[in-house]
Amino acid sequence: MSLSSISLEGGGFLRRLSDSFFRHPRLLLFLLLAPPLTWLGIIYLGSLFALLLQSFFSIDEFSGLIRHELTLKTYGELLRPSNLDIIIRTVLMAASVTLAAAVIAFPISYYAARYARGRWKAVFYLAVMLPLWSSYLVRVYAWKLILAKEGILNWVIEALHLSWLLDLLLATPVIGGPSLSISYIGTFLVFLYIWLPFMILPTQAALERVPVSLLEASSDLGARPRQTFRKVILPLALPGMVAGSIFTFSLTLGDYIIPQIIGSSRLFIGQAVYTHQGTAGNIPLAAAFTVVPITIMGLYLWAAKKMGAFDAL
Numbered sequence: 001m002s003l004s005s006i007s008l009e010g011g012g013f014l015r016r017l018s019d020s021f022f023r024h025p026r027l028l029l030f031l032l033l034a035p036p037l038t039w040l041g042i043i044y045l046g047s048l049f050a051l052l053l054q055s056f057f058s059i060d061e062f063s064g065l066i067r068h069e070l071t072l073k074t075y076g077e078l079l080r081p082s083n084l085d086i087i088i089r090t091v092l093m094a095a096s097v098t099l100a101a102a103v104i105a106f107p108i109s110y111y112a113a114r115y116a117r118g119r120w121k122a123v124f125y126l127a128v129m130l131p132l133w134s135s136y137l138v139r140v141y142a143w144k145l146i147l148a149k150e151g152i153l154n155w156v157i158e159a160l161h162l163s164w165l166l167d168l169l170l171a172t173p174v175i176g177g178p179s180l181s182i183s184y185i186g187t188f189l190v191f192l193y194i195w196l197p198f199m200i201l202p203t204q205a206a207l208e209r210v211p212v213s214l215l216e217a218s219s220d221l222g223a224r225p226r227q228t229f230r231k232v233i234l235p236l237a238l239p240g241m242v243a244g245s246i247f248t249f250s251l252t253l254g255d256y257i258i259p260q261i262i263g264s265s266r267l268f269i270g271q272a273v274y275t276h277q278g279t280a281g282n283i284p285l286a287a288a289f290t291v292v293p294i295t296i297m298g299l300y301l302w303a304a305k306k307m308g309a310f311d312a313l
Contacts, residue, residue, distance in 0.1 A: 198247035206240020
């Protein structure tokens with residue numbers, strides 16, 4: 001058999017295969033999606049199912065071994081005051097970081113969307129993205145040094161003769177501490193710094209899509225700037241802000257490193273999972289703790305979808 005005949009046969013097969021895919025587009029879609037969906041089903045969903053199953057087991061109080069019998073005992077342990085305090089503390093921190101990020105991100109995003117042009121818009125994107133180019137751990141440890149008693153922030157506060165204000169803030173119950181690096185205030189500041197870009201970019205993208213003609217029409221109809229903001233700009237930008245909140249809320253909710261390096265000894269959900277899975281060896285309780293943020297984010301994503309946040313991603 002000659003090389004030309006082999007080439008013709010190969011070309012004919014590929015042509016018939018291409019025609020078959022053209023006549024049956026669903027077959028092509030299935031072949032394209034089968035590998036990633038198989039990987040997703042086995043690795044991701046499989047691990048989640050195993051995690052969920054582990055949460056319905058319990059620890060034998062005498063032997064310390066896992067009892068592979070389905071029970072709700074472990075979930076009952078989540079309602080203990082100590083564990084419930086961890087969940088509430090984590091959710092409140094995630095919510096406060098998300099709200100603060102939205103307040104700070106909106107004016108920055110509005111300026112970038114409405115006024116920044118050409119080189120200044122490039123500077124904006126560079127300024128927002130530049131912190132993400134460095135190591136996550138480097139940024140967190142840098143903030144630990146900044147917030148320490150001997151850090152530059154404390155030096156600036158002393159130079160401005162505002163030490164009394166810092167001492168008053170650190171003396172506040174619950175959120176205070178010996179220094180900013182050992183307090184919930186410091187944890188909040190680092191969370192806000194780390195996840196702020198994830199709020200700025202979706203908000204800026206949503207504001208970019210607000211037609212200038214709507215703002216002009218609002219002004220022509222006699223609306224004041226405050227009314228234009230409340231009735232036109234904010235509703236149209238809200239899906240982008242909700243999209244950004246998905247990132248800031250979920251990332252804060254499950255973060256383990258920042259509370260471990262900066263903050264007090266009180267645990268967050270990520271630390272509780274690590275402690276029960278590693279030190280205590282209580283894998284069922286660790287699994288039950290991980291189900292909490294999964295459930296919260298499931299409800300959060302459902303509400304975000306209703307608000308059209310996915311269109312702004």
